[in-house]
Amino acid sequence: MTPFMIAAPGRILFGRGEAAKAPSLIVGHGLRGVVVHGAQAARAAWLVEGLRAAGADVLALSCPGEPTLAMLETALDAARGHGAQWVAALGGGAALDLGKALAGLTPGATPPTDHLEVVGRGLPLSAPPLPFIAIPTTSGTGAEATRNAVIGLPDHGRKVSLRDDRMLARLAIVDPALTDGCPRGVTLASGLDAVTQLIEPYVCSRATLFTDALTKAAIPVGINALMRLMQGEDARARDDLAWVSLSGGLALANSGLGAVHGLAGVIGGLIPAPHGAICGALLGPVLAVNRDRATGQALARLNDVCGALATAFACTNDDAPAALSRWAAVQGLPTLVALGLDPALHARVAAAAAVSSSMKGNPVALAPADLIEALLLADVS
Numbered sequence: 001m002t003p004f005m006i007a008a009p010g011r012i013l014f015g016r017g018e019a020a021k022a023p024s025l026i027v028g029h030g031l032r033g034v035v036v037h038g039a040q041a042a043r044a045a046w047l048v049e050g051l052r053a054a055g056a057d058v059l060a061l062s063c064p065g066e067p068t069l070a071m072l073e074t075a076l077d078a079a080r081g082h083g084a085q086w087v088a089a090l091g092g093g094a095a096l097d098l099g100k101a102l103a104g105l106t107p108g109a110t111p112p113t114d115h116l117e118v119v120g121r122g123l124p125l126s127a128p129p130l131p132f133i134a135i136p137t138t139s140g141t142g143a144e145a146t147r148n149a150v151i152g153l154p155d156h157g158r159k160v161s162l163r164d165d166r167m168l169a170r171l172a173i174v175d176p177a178l179t180d181g182c183p184r185g186v187t188l189a190s191g192l193d194a195v196t197q198l199i200e201p202y203v204c205s206r207a208t209l210f211t212d213a214l215t216k217a218a219i220p221v222g223i224n225a226l227m228r229l230m231q232g233e234d235a236r237a238r239d240d241l242a243w244v245s246l247s248g249g250l251a252l253a254n255s256g257l258g259a260v261h262g263l264a265g266v267i268g269g270l271i272p273a274p275h276g277a278i279c280g281a282l283l284g285p286v287l288a289v290n291r292d293r294a295t296g297q298a299l300a301r302l303n304d305v306c307g308a309l310a311t312a313f314a315c316t317n318d319d320a321p322a323a324l325s326r327w328a329a330v331q332g333l334p335t336l337v338a339l340g341l342d343p344a345l346h347a348r349v350a351a352a353a354a355v356s357s358s359m360k361g362n363p364v365a366l367a368p369a370d371l372i373e374a375l376l377l378a379d380v381s
Contacts, residue, residue: 004208007253009134009145009169014246016239019175022088022135023050029131029170030085032057036075036099038091039064043137047090059084063091066159066268066275067098068152072105072112079106086170088133092190093141093150093275096134101149103132104167112151117357118160119153131170137178139241140190140276142197142249144172150265150275158269161357168253176242180235188331191226191241192280197248198222199283200258203290203301204361211255214247220308222248227312230331256361259286262353263371270349271340280333284325285377289370290363291321298363325380335379346375 013021026033035051035058037044044060051058059082061075079087079102087106089099105112108126115123134144143149148163182190201207202215222244228237263286264278291302309320313327329335337343350371353359359366 002208004210004254006210007147007165007168008250009172011170012145012172012174012246014174014243016175016177018173019135019178022047022133022173023054023056025171026051026086026088026133027054027056029133031055032083033086033088034059034061034079034082034084034099034102036061036063036087036089036091036095036102038062038095038137044090047088047135063095063098065272066094066152067101067149068154069112072098072101072151075102076105076112084130086131086133088135090135090137092136092138092186093143096136096141096143097149097151099134100132100143100167100169101151101162104129104149104162104164106130112162115162115164116151116160117163119156119158120160125164125166129164129166132167134169134172135178136174136245138182138186138190139176139179139238139245140193142194142245142247142252144169144174145246145249146253152269154269156269158352159265172246174242174246176235176239179238179242181233184230185332187229188226188328188333189274189276189280191222191229191276192283192328192333193276194241194245194248195219195222195226196260196279196283197252197257198244199287199305200260200361201248201251201255203298203305203363204256204258205298205363206256206361207301208255211251214251216304218244218247219305220312223308223312257358258362259290259353259359259366259371259374262356262359262362263349263374265356265358266349266352267336267341270345273339273341277334277339278336280328281325281336281339281378282374284321284328285374287324288321288377289366289374293364293366293370302363325378336375337379343375343379346372349375
């Protein structure tokens with residue numbers, strides 16, 4: 001049996017109604033803190049008001065889009081000036097990433113670029129992070145369970161990670177009720193990201209017994225929940241998708257990802273498109289390219305995934321990747337071109353993705369030409 005480790009938040013609460021416990025649990029870390037929320041502050045009012053009622057001095061900061069270095073630097077100045085003892089993030093993956101990075105960097109004195117991968121020095125944090133509390137309101141990135149925060153650098157045309165084992169949330173509260181009524185387009189894009197983050201850790205070269213236990217059985221659950229939600233609001237499907245998202249976050253934190261995220265990280269730095277939509281457009285094409293080139297155990301795992309898709313979409317295993325893409329397109333998922341990616345950039349994207357950290361976990365070695373093939377397939381709806 002291959003040895004493995006398990007990295008996870010210090011405590012996870014899962015279930016409807018669990019978010020009500022957040023104020024009392026957060027103030028256990030101190031009475032001065034920061035709440036990072038999404039673009040609409042009103043959606044975080046219950047948490048901010050609950051914390052203040054519990055005696056906390058709260059600074060609320062907005063994360064209006066996917067976090068950039070400039071956004072992070074502004075938030076750092078505010079958090080340090082406030083004397084924050086903890087950081088809580090309530091929102092989608094963008095808000096959670098900004099909150100996680102803020103918790104990681106606030107106690108230190110070094111600039112963020114010392115710790116960013118690819119374009120920075122990639123150094124460990126210079127001081128232990130503040131306690132981080134993650135409360136997701138979408139089911140997609142699984143950021144509540146991961147030890148990295150993705151930061152955009154528009155000047156470099158890249159999105160890169162700030163990563164440190166100590167950045168895992170001290171507390172993650174996954175309350176599916178917070179995702180009820182999520183807009184259909186957001187549900188589709190984020191849900192496809194959640195499914196991708198089950199599939200890639202399952203088929204990746206670093207899969208473990210622990211990640212297999214999280215991913216294999218959850219893949220059909222995620223697909224079926226997403227299909228039900230495209231037909232209308234469904235509380236049970238919301239519950240299932242929230243579990244799938246959490247499972248994917250735990251799995252990727254303990255194994256790895258693959259070509260979908262290798263490509264998506266590069267594309268996300270070039271165009272202002274939602275990460276989940278990019279992943280959703282790439283998932284079927286990357287599955288097809290990987291399956292065409294895989295052998296042995298890698299092929300067996302890819303066939304497991306295609307079997308789950310074939311059952312959901314009533315097709316053959318061979319047609320399953322394309323069937324997924326066709327279904328997503330019918331539901332309204334844009335192609336990469338529609339999202340803003342000029343096909344003239346394919347070679348640049350493929351070259352950068354081929355050396356990305358996510359690509360190291362892909363089940364087969366893909367050359368830039370293989371990645372270009374996947375990009376071309378992603379524009380066939």
